[in-house]
Amino acid sequence: MVTVALSDADYERFRTLILTRTGLDFPPVRRGDLESGLRRSLAQVQDAFRYHREAAASLPALSGLDDLYQALVADLPAVWDIVVDALTVCETHFFRHAQQFEGLRDHVLQPLIAERRRRGDLSLRLWSAGCASGEEAYSLAILLQEMLSDWANWRLDILGTDLNQHSLDRAQQAVYRDWSFREAFAQQRRQQYFHQQDAQFILRENVRGMVRFRICNLVEDCTPLFPDGRKLDVIFCRNVILYFGTNVRRWVYQRLYEALAPGGYLIVGHADPPPPNFTPLEARSFSSVTFFQRPLTAPRRTSPRRPDLEKARGASPAPEAEAADPAVSPASDSSEPAVVTMQGDTSAAAAATAAEAQYRLGRWHADRQHWDQALRHCLAATRLAPTHLLAHYTLALIYQSLGQSEAAIEALRSTIYLARNWALPHFTAAGIHRSLGQHDHARRELRNVILLTNRMTPDAAIDGGDGLTAARLHSAAERQLQDMIGQDESGRPG
Numbered sequence: 397m398v399t400v401a402l403s404d405a406d407y408e409r410f411r412t413l414i415l416t417r418t419g420l421d422f423p424p425v426r427r428g429d430l431e432s433g434l435r436r437s438l439a440q441v442q443d444a445f446r447y448h449r450e451a452a453a454s455l456p457a458l459s460g461l462d463d464l465y466q467a468l469v470a471d472l473p474a475v476w477d478i479v480v481d482a483l484t485v486c487e488t489h490f491f492r493h494a495q496q497f498e499g500l501r502d503h504v505l506q507p508l509i510a511e512r513r514r515r516g517d518l519s520l521r522l523w524s525a526g527c528a529s530g531e532e533a534y535s536l537a538i539l540l541q542e543m544l545s546d547w548a549n550w551r552l553d554i555l556g557t558d559l560n561q562h563s564l565d566r567a568q569q570a571v572y573r574d575w576s577f578r579e580a581f582a583q584q585r586r587q588q589y590f591h592q593q594d595a596q597f598i599l600r601e602n603v604r605g606m607v608r609f610r611i612c613n614l615v616e617d618c619t620p621l622f623p624d625g626r627k628l629d630v631i632f633c634r635n636v637i638l639y640f641g642t643n644v645r646r647w648v649y650q651r652l653y654e655a656l657a658p659g660g661y662l663i664v665g666h667a668d669p670p671p672p673n674f675t676p677l678e679a680r681s682f683s684s685v686t687f688f689q690r691p692l693t694a695p696r697r698t699s700p701r702r703p704d705l706e707k708a709r710g711a712s713p714a715p716e717a718e719a720a721d722p723a724v725s726p727a728s729d730s731s732e733p734a735v736v737t738m739q740g741d742t743s744a745a746a747a748a749t750a751a752e753a754q755y756r757l758g759r760w761h762a763d764r765q766h767w768d769q770a771l772r773h774c775l776a777a778t779r780l781a782p783t784h785l786l787a788h789y790t791l792a793l794i795y796q797s798l799g800q801s802e803a804a805i806e807a808l809r810s811t812i813y814l815a816r817n818w819a820l821p822h823f824t825a826a827g828i829h830r831s832l833g834q835h836d837h838a839r840r841e842l843r844n845v846i847l848l849t850n851r852m853t854p855d856a857a858i859d860g861g862d863g864l865t866a867a868r869l870h871s872a873a874e875r876q877l878q879d880m881i882g883q884d885e886s887g888r889p890g
């Protein structure tokens with residue numbers, strides 16, 4: 397086994413190189429992820445070089461980290477593929493966040509299809525950007541087949557793209573396991589659209605053939621172009637942007653905005669920071685989901701230059717229009733806190749103050765179970781300050797109260813991503829997984845709580861825990877873990 401300990405200098409140079417090339421940022425809280433990803437990559441290249449003649453042809457002999465770094469600087473594609481595979485989070489499943497697919501169907505596609513029929517233009521263009529192993533793009537294809545009885549007469553361009561070649565290979569194969577169907581919406585459709593072969597589910601050819609896949613690094617300009625020059629009606633870019641450095645996010649959002657046709661929609665994940673205000677995308681809420689629409693007649697703006705990605709990771713976003721968002725005076729208990737507007741103050745500090753104010757408003761409403769307002773204010777807080785931990789955590793609690801478990805888990809993921817050592821979100825995640833019957837996940841989270849609280853002094857207060865101590869949280873986690881011994885995924889005794 398290769399041992400890789402990243403010195404501070406190595407950490408800095410790999411972090412910068414990877415950010416520049418892929419947009420993926422590994423701030424100090426994720427240094428361990430970078431280290432273990434590089435360790436796996438190095439071992440994989442060395443094994444392939446030693447034992448697989450075919451692979452060895454495209455790989456260099458690497459004796460350690462320095463060689464790995466040089467191979468990346470030299471842009472060796474086979475080495476980059478391995479490193480990207482080790483560093484990207486490829487978690488996905490069919491109809492992930494089913495409410496978004498229902499919202500898309502009922503509020504975006506139905507009117508759009510009716511309008512296209514009226515005009516005699518039977519065509520639609522959809523893009524799953526950061527599609528991982530393809531479930532998202534194929535979910536769109538299934539949705540369209542269900543909506544269009546005459547789908548074969550339409551020109552349907554559904555494109556799935558990703559940076560990770562290994563994921564794209566899996567997407568092309570279109571062979572999945574049970575785990576890809578954990579959403580009820582997906583399970584209901586499995587029999588109709590897949591053949592089962594032992595434990596595998598193979599997508600039927602008439603759906604598979606509707607989607608094209610290709611490699612695309614969102615950090616480079618890879619906007620899909622169609623031969624007729626038309627732009628996209630719908631872009632899904634979910635659970636991708638949250639892993640990018642701040643300036644990269646701004647750059648990618650601008651590209652996505654430009655790729656949309658006027659009136660087209662961008663759909664991001666619950667944990668992704670929403671588009672910054674400099675893009676004229678307008679938030680549109682439909683029951684429980686919010687999408688971002690390119691206005692039909694947008695003012696022409698000059699596109700921001702590609703950020704200097706070398707310097708990208710430290711910079712915080714210029715608040716621009718965000719500075720006009722409201723701040724609040726201290727909350728009184730009987731009525732909503734008064735809102736004061738900050739005008740003309742465009743400093744990052746003003747954005748932070750406004751975010752704090754939005755968060756407090758969100759908390760105030762959450763304490764009173766005004767879920768809609770609480771959600772709105774906490775989302776605004778995370779938009780203004782994407783690293784506002786308590787706002788992400790409160791969002792998770794709000795989604796949990798609304799019964800939106802997937803969204804709650806995503807918000808907890810953002811929280812954990814920002815503060816690896818904070819035990820409380822792991823404990824909350826365990827509860828949600830348990831209620832969903834995901835006992836393995838729940839157990840893993842409880843073990844995280846035990847690990848993290850072990851590192852604290854017993855009477856240390858848990859942040860955000862209203863006086864809860866490390867010792868109490870520790871024993872609560874141990875008790876729950878004990879309760880779960882012998883339970884299988886369905887919650888039955890094993």
Ligand SMILES: C[S@@+](CC[C@H](N)C(=O)[O-])C[C@H]1O[C@@H](n2cnc3c(N)ncnc32)[C@H](O)[C@@H]1O
Nearest residue numbers: 418484485487488526528559560613614634635
């Ligand atoms: C967590 S998956 C999201 C999959 C799917 N969109 C979903 O929400 O279920 C994130 C994907 O983003 C891809 N990704 C990361 N950086 C990227 C980049 N610079 N360009 C394109 N894709 C990228 C990763 O390879 C990974 O497959």
